[in-house]
Amino acid sequence: GQQLNQSPQSMFIQEGEDVSMNCTSSSIFNTWLWYKQEPGEGPVLLIALYKAGELTSNGRLTAQFGITRKDSFLNISASIPSDVGIYFCAGLPDSGGGADGLTFGKGTHLIIQP
Amino acid sequence: NAGVTQTPKFRVLKTGQSMTLLCAQDMNHEYMYWYRQDPGMGLRLIHYSVGEGTTAKGEVPDGYNVSRLKKQNFLLGLESAAPSQTSVYFCASTLPGFSYEQYFGPGTRLTVT
Numbered sequence: 001g002q003q004l005n006q007s008p009q010s011m012f013i014q015e016g017e018d019v020s021m022n023c024t025s026s027s028i029f030n031t032w033l034w035y036k037q038e039p040g041e042g043p044v045l046l047i048a049l050y051k052a053g054e055l056t057s058n059g060r061l062t063a064q065f066g067i068t069r070k071d072s073f074l075n076i077s078a079s080i081p082s083d084v085g086i087y088f089c090a091g092l093p094d095s096g097g098g099a100d101g102l103t104f105g106k107g108t109h110l111i112i113q114p
Numbered sequence: 115n116a117g118v119t120q121t122p123k124f125r126v127l128k129t130g131q132s133m134t135l136l137c138a139q140d141m142n143h144e145y146m147y148w149y150r151q152d153p154g155m156g157l158r159l160i161h162y163s164v165g166e167g168t169t170a171k172g173e174v175p176d177g178y179n180v181s182r183l184k185k186q187n188f189l190l191g192l193e194s195a196a197p198s199q200t201s202v203y204f205c206a207s208t209l210p211g212f213s214y215e216q217y218f219g220p221g222t223r224l225t226v227t
Contacts, residue, residue: 033215042118042204042218043157088156092214100172101147101206102216106156 006105019076021108023089031092032072118219127195135190137205146188150201
């Protein structure tokens with residue numbers, strides 16, 4: 001099936017730093033979604049992208065749908081302690097009908113050091 | 115509006131025991147999904163349903179069964195639990211069509227000893 005390569009696997013940063021993570025695929029995706037999961041909770045949708053080249057912000061978070069439709073990026077500016085968690089990318093493949101759900105990356109674990 | 119809820123939140127089973135996990139959503143979503151999450155493996159799809167009375171297999175369906183008797187509920191059953199089924203289970207739902215954005219429940223942590 002489809003696979004998404006998400007990197008980095010984990011990040012150790014200082015409070016106040018900017019964060020960048022990305023997802024890539026060998027095939028084309030129609031939709032890119034970014035989720036955040038906090039310990040003991042389910043993933044929560046942060047940003048949804050529907051068009052190649054689209055750039056969308058949600059507060060300090062900005063995500064982009066790559067022009068090739070094979071990648072997406074998430075940036076977090078001026079990180080704060082509550083940004084800690086696991087960030088997942090997810091996509092809807094161009095070849096899929098959507099019924100069998102999204103393809104998920106394996107997550108980027110963000111750790112913020114005081 | 116509670117969104118997606120799951121019961122129970124935690125459960126410990128002995129090998130060979132059976133149990134049912136309940137997922138309920140109040141958003142009138144057509145599609146529902148069951149995933150398992152294991153360290154380093156991300157989210158893997160177990161079974162899904164595109165409507166009341168229909169179910170289909172996902173990536174890792176073995177050892178699980180599901181039922182969707184009512185639109186708002188999706189049940190995941192383990193007939194004979196095995197230690198390999200120790201995991202965190204998430205239910206999700208979506209309104210199909212444009213975006214397929216999935217909304218997740220809080221999860222059920224299952225330990226099989």
